[in-house]
Amino acid sequence: MQYLPNIVFALLLIGGVGFFIQNIRKLKRNIHLGKAIDRSDQKKERWSNMFKIALGQSKMVRRPVSGFLHIIVYVGFIIINIEVLEIILDGLLGTHRLFLGLLGSAFYSFLIGVFEVLAFLVLVSVIVFWARRNVLRIKRFWYKEMTAWPKNDGNIILYFEMVLMSLFLLMNATDIHFQEINIGNTISQYISPLFANLSEGTNHVIERTAWWIHIVGILAFLNYLYYSKHLHILLAFPNTFYANLKPKGQFANNATVTKEVQTMMDPNADPYAVPEEPEGEPEKFGASDVTDLNWVQLMNAYTCTECGRCSSVCPANQTGKELSPRAIMMKTRDRVEEVGKNIDANKGEFKEDGKQLLNDYISPEELWACTSCNACVEECPVNIDPLSIIMDMRQYLVMEQSAAPQELNTMMGNIENNGAPWPYNQMDRLNWKDE
Amino acid sequence: MNVPTMAELTAQGKQPDVLFWVGCAGSFDDRAKKITKAFVKILTHAKVNFAVLGTEESCTGDPAKRSGNEFLFQMQAMTNIEVLNAYDVKKIVTACPHCFNTIKNEYPELGGSYEVMHHTQFLKTLLDEGKISIEGGSYKGKKITFHDPCYLGRANDVYEAPRELIRKLEVELIEMKRCKINGLCCGAGGAQMFKDAEKGNKEVNVLRTEDALEIKPDIIATGCPFCNTMMTDGVKNKEKEDDVQVMDIAEMIANAQDL
Ligand code: SF4
Ligand code: SF4
Numbered sequence: 001m002q003y004l005p006n007i008v009f010a011l012l013l014i015g016g017v018g019f020f021i022q023n024i025r026k027l028k029r030n031i032h033l034g035k036a037i038d039r040s041d042q043k044k045e046r047w048s049n050m051f052k053i054a055l056g057q058s059k060m061v062r063r064p065v066s067g068f069l070h071i072i073v074y075v076g077f078i079i080i081n082i083e084v085l086e087i088i089l090d091g092l093l094g095t096h097r098l099f100l101g102l103l104g105s106a107f108y109s110f111l112i113g114v115f116e117v118l119a120f121l122v123l124v125s126v127i128v129f130w131a132r133r134n135v136l137r138i139k140r141f142w143y144k145e146m147t148a149w150p151k152n153d154g155n156i157i158l159y160f161e162m163v164l165m166s167l168f169l170l171m172n173a174t175d176i177h178f179q180e181i182n183i184g185n186t187i188s189q190y191i192s193p194l195f196a197n198l199s200e201g202t203n204h205v206i207e208r209t210a211w212w213i214h215i216v217g218i219l220a221f222l223n224y225l226y227y228s229k230h231l232h233i234l235l236a237f238p239n240t241f242y243a244n245l246k247p248k249g250q251f252a253n254n255a256t257v258t259k260e261v262q263t264m265m266d267p268n269a270d271p272y273a274v275p276e277e278p279e280g281e282p283e284k285f286g287a288s289d290v291t292d293l294n295w296v297q298l299m300n301a302y303t304c305t306e307c308g309r310c311s312s313v314c315p316a317n318q319t320g321k322e323l324s325p326r327a328i329m330m331k332t333r334d335r336v337e338e339v340g341k342n343i344d345a346n347k348g349e350f351k352e353d354g355k356q357l358l359n360d361y362i363s364p365e366e367l368w369a370c371t372s373c374n375a376c377v378e379e380c381p382v383n384i385d386p387l388s389i390i391m392d393m394r395q396y397l398v399m400e401q402s403a404a405p406q407e408l409n410t411m412m413g414n415i416e417n418n419g420a421p422w423p424y425n426q427m428d429r430l431n432w433k434d435e
Numbered sequence: 436m437n438v439p440t441m442a443e444l445t446a447q448g449k450q451p452d453v454l455f456w457v458g459c460a461g462s463f464d465d466r467a468k469k470i471t472k473a474f475v476k477i478l479t480h481a482k483v484n485f486a487v488l489g490t491e492e493s494c495t496g497d498p499a500k501r502s503g504n505e506f507l508f509q510m511q512a513m514t515n516i517e518v519l520n521a522y523d524v525k526k527i528v529t530a531c532p533h534c535f536n537t538i539k540n541e542y543p544e545l546g547g548s549y550e551v552m553h554h555t556q557f558l559k560t561l562l563d564e565g566k567i568s569i570e571g572g573s574y575k576g577k578k579i580t581f582h583d584p585c586y587l588g589r590a591n592d593v594y595e596a597p598r599e600l601i602r603k604l605e606v607e608l609i610e611m612k613r614c615k616i617n618g619l620c621c622g623a624g625g626a627q628m629f630k631d632a633e634k635g636n637k638e639v640n641v642l643r644t645e646d647a648l649e650i651k652p653d654i655i656a657t658g659c660p661f662c663n664t665m666m667t668d669g670v671k672n673k674e675k676e677d678d679v680q681v682m683d684i685a686e687m688i689a690n691a692q693d694l
Contacts, residue, residue, distance in 0.1 A: 249590025250540035254505045258545060261509045265517075286503065313613075315620040315643075320636030369633040372501050372625030373585040378616050394503030407630040408502045415507060419493030420459040421629055429457070430489040432468040433438040433475075 009091035009215075016219030023226040027302065030340040034295030039242040046241045049383070054236040059381040063309070066132070069125040073161070076122035077233075080168070083115050087215050097178065105183055112184030116169065120187045123165040130158045140308030143317075145327040150306055153228050160224070164217050171210035174203045235303035236382045242296050243383035248374045251391055256283045286395030289356040290336045293389060300384040301333035310376035310386060316369040323369040325376035325386035331361040332389060358393055367393050368405055438475055440489040441522045451486040453557075454524045456538065458531035459494050460660035466667065467660035473689035474530050474554055480694050481566040485528075491518050495537040502626040509545065512537075516547035530554040530685060532586035532659045533624070539591070553587055555597040555658050555684055562603065571605030572691030579606045580652040581684075582643065582666060583618035584659035597658050600684050604691055611646045619643050621665035628661050644669025648679065655681045 039046075052058045057074065061067035086099045100108045133141045133154060141154065172178060173191035182189070195203055225231050232239075287293050310325040311317045317324050335357045343350050358364075370390045377385050397403045404412070411421045419426045444451055455478065460467040478485050496511030515538075519527075527549045529535050539551035552560075561567045579601055587593045594615045601608050613619045622632070622639025632638060644666060647655045655670070657663045660683075667681045 247536075247540050247591050249536040249586050251500060253509065253541060253544050257505045257509050261506070261513055264510075265513055285505065313617070313619075315622060315639040316633070316635070318619075318637075319632075319639050319642055321633045323633070365633055368630075369635075370625050371585070371620045371622055371627050371639065373620035374589040375585075375617075375620065378589050391501070391503070394501075395505055396503070398503035399505060404502055404504075405630050408626055411626065411629040412499055412502060412504055412507055415494045415496070415499055415511065419511070420463060421494060421498050422459070422463055424463045426493060427490050429462045429492055430438070430440070430487065432457075432462060432471055433436050435468065 003094070006092060006094045012216065012219060013088065013091070016222060020222050020226075023223070026340060026344075027226060027231075029343075030336050031295050031298045031302065033291050033336065033339060034293050034298040035291075037294035037296055039244075039296060042245055045245055049243060049245075050237055050241040053381070053383060054240040057381070059379075059383075062379075062381075066129075069128055072118075072121050072125045073129075074233075076118040076125075077161075079118055080115050080122070080165075082111070083168070084215075084218060087211070091215060097175075105181070109183030112172070113186040116172065116185065116187040119165045119168050123162060123169075126158050126161045126165070130155065130162075133158075140312040143308060143311060143324055143326070145324055145330055146306070146308070150229070150330065153230075154306065156224075157228060157230050160217070160221055164214060164221065167210045167214040167217065171207050171214060174207040174210065176200055176203050176207075229304060229306040232303050232305040232382060235299060239299055239303040240383045242299065244296075244385060244388075248377055251388075254285065254395075257285070284396070285399035286397070287389070287392035288358040288396045288400070290332060290339055292396070293332070293392060297385070297389055297392075298332070298336055300386075300389075301329050301336060303382050304329040304333065304384055305382065306330065307381065309379045309381060310384070313375040313379045315371055315373055315375065321366075321369040322363065323366040325390075328362060328366070328386045328389055329384060332357065335361050358396065362393065364397060364403065366390075367397065436472065436475060437479070438489075439486045440491075441486045441524075442489070442491065444486050445522060450523065452484040453526045453528050454519070454522075455485050455487050456495075456527050456529035456531075456534050457487055457492060458529055458534045458660070460664075461530055462492070464660060464664070466663060470530055470660060470663070470683040470685055473683065473694070474685040476689045476694040477558065477561075477567060477685060477692075480692070481561050483561070483566070488518065488522075495534045497533040497537045498626040498629060500537070500541070501624070512542055512545050512547070516542060516545055519547055519549065524549055526550045526552070528552045528554055528557040530658075530660065530683070532584040532590075533661070536586040536590050553591075553593060553596070553658065555587075555600055556593065558600055558685065558688065559596045562600070567688075567692075569600065569603035569688055570691060572693070574654070574687055574691055575605045577604075577606045577653040578609055578651065579604070579654045579656050580609050580611055580647055580650060581614075581656045581658075582611070582621065582647065582662055583615060584657070584662050585618070585620050585624050587658055588618055589616060597656070597684055600688065601656055604687060609650050609652060611650060613646060619646060621659075621662040621669075623661035623665050628664075638669075638672075640665035640669040641672050644673055648673060648675060652679060654687070655679060656684055656687065657681060658684055 057071055060070050089098050090096060132138050169188050169191055172185060172188035174195050179185055179189065179192045195206065225234065284292060290298060306326060308326050314323065314325050339350060342353055367390050370387065372387060374387060377387055414421050414423050418424060441454065457471055461471040493515055494511050495515065496508035499511065500508035527538060532553060535551055535553045538549065562569060581597055581601055583594065598608060619642065620639060621643050655666050657666060663681055663683055670676050670679050670681060
């Protein structure tokens with residue numbers, strides 16, 4: 001019976017990490033439902049982007065208040081996780097504050113002292129974050145895509161962090177031995193007097209309870225990630241690494257179209273030749289569902305933090321149009337998830353569900369409101385590209401469905417007939433010089 | 436005005452140093468034609484050996500591509516590339532950021548690789564080489580703000596060339612609250628120029644004009660014929676056309692030197 005806590009702990013740990021790994025596998029599979037795209041070039045730039053933007057948070061601080069608070073939470077969270085290592089070892093070995101003996105009291109007190117300060121700062125920052133969302137009601141957190149789950153998700157994360165940080169401080173404050181040696185208790189020394197009247201036994205029970213809830217909470221948090229916009233704490237790294245490095249104005253040229261056009265324009269081609277039937281299904285132009293997008297676009301969707309910075313700078317969104325680039329990303333993620341679940345439920349095969357990204361999630365009205373201004377792409381703190389999805393879906397609407405707005409059809413007709421978007425004759429192109 | 440075409444120069448056995456790509460707006464839109472002419476005046480004054488394609492020029496395909504019609508875009512692109520390559524064009528300058536972006540970034544893969552410059556970049560090199568001089572003239576002391584075209588700014592990271600030219604006009608260059616990488620679109624890009632806006636509560640060009648009017652400029656400077664139209668309409672919408680002018684940088688430079 002003596003080893004019961006160790007065994008319980010080990011089982012919890014295996015269960016928690018195991019479930020997490022299973023979800024990560026699913027995540028990988030879902031992302032690779034997307035088409036291939038080669039982003040293996042320019043390794044140096046890619047690493048540097050990842051260091052600057054994901055690790056260094058360089059785009060976060062463009063908005064100084066939230067950027068600064070976010071860095072505290074981020075640094076705090078990463079560093080405090082060193083403490084989790086001790087907690088795990090203690091739990092498995094049945095020891096208590098294993099590192100105190102291993103590292104010596106001077107260094108240990110320094111570490112725990114820093115952890116406590118950080119935990120306190122994280123707690124304060126998270127409370128400010130919560131207030132920005134719920135008291136100040138900053139506009140971008142209240143757009144119409146931010147209801148129901150997305151809104152709760154944002155708050156749940158904050159509660160999670162509040163509770164975890166409080167438990168960490170609480171367990172230190174009620175650890176009587178730790179308070180007695182009086183090292184590293186930079187913050188908890190101010191909390192422990194609150195428990196001074198309670199017996200040593202009660203303090204110990206509180207300490208143990210806080211310790212257990214804390215580690216269970218961390219495992220729960222780990223597994224919550226997959227279902228949350230908080231997945232960005234992992235995906236921000238590959239996402240910034242694989243982000244587009246070409247000029248933002250350069251949109252990909254479709255290679256199949258290039259071949260077709262080349263054949264059409266080749267003066268040596270036999271005009272009566274029966275065109276070669278390509279093998280398999282004819283290529284579909286553009287995207288009507290998530291499987292028509294590439295894997296980077298799908299990874300983008302899973303990485304989206306739902307911060308809404310993109311939508312807050314979008315000209316269409318600011319003028320009351322239906323389009324919100326954040327919603328484009330969120331809907332894409334929802335649909336990939338749906339497709340993923342469908343595959344899981346049907347033994348690894350997707351079973352036609354009569355739905356697609358276009359219309360069932362994203363409406364043509366949203367797509368046609370985009371000015372392709374790249375403001376969303378520039379603004380995104382983790383280098384997501386909502387514009388590329390919008391353009392791929394427009395391509396489907398026009399090339400597969402001929403469903404452009406009437407005025408655009410007129411414009412394109414003009415280009416086809418007289419080489420300008422307006423109905424002027426190409427032969428009049430130089431008339432301005434004599435006017 | 437005397438504007439040599441590629442066909443004429445080739446017939447005379449000559450090759451220009453740079454091709455001026457006029458673009459559809461620059462060729463047909465009444466407001467944009469003035470920008471085209473102003474730019475030609477500067478080129479002529481600076482004795483630049485240039486030519487235009489004239490009737491051999493055709494839409495770059497930008498609005499088709501941004502509407503989703505990849506096929507039409509590539510037809511346009513390859514037709515243009517054939518013409519450009521036949522004349523052995525090496526260097527292109529254009530006063531339209533959409534043409535600039537398309538030819539510079541999207542043509543190379545389709546077989547058309549050229550050195551492409553926006554007219555503000557080109558004017559900046561003329562200035563640096565001492566081929567033109569810029570003085571304030573009637574603009575001296577005026578308050579001017581520059582509206583960044585999306586396809587010049589964010590799309591291609593060109594922010595300084597236009598601003599350096601404006602400063603040379605001995606004016607006070609003032610910035611809108613959203614400028615450079617944060618600049619707000621005028622509302623014309625992505626083929627919006629050619630259609631009505633979706634349902635909303637405001638026009639994008641009006642919102643952008645409000646940004647500009649907030650800082651009370653005498654002139655809103657632009658570097659794109661479409662931005663120019665949008666901002667001009669915005670100023671009209673706000674009934675400020677008596678107080679605020681919308682001008683392309685090339686026009687201001689030409690005017691200031693009495694060209
Ligand atoms: S590119 Fe489109 S979606 Fe993105 S900010 Fe501009 S208008 Fe909005
Ligand atoms: S796409 Fe980027 S900017 Fe937009 S909500 Fe997601 S993370 Fe934020």
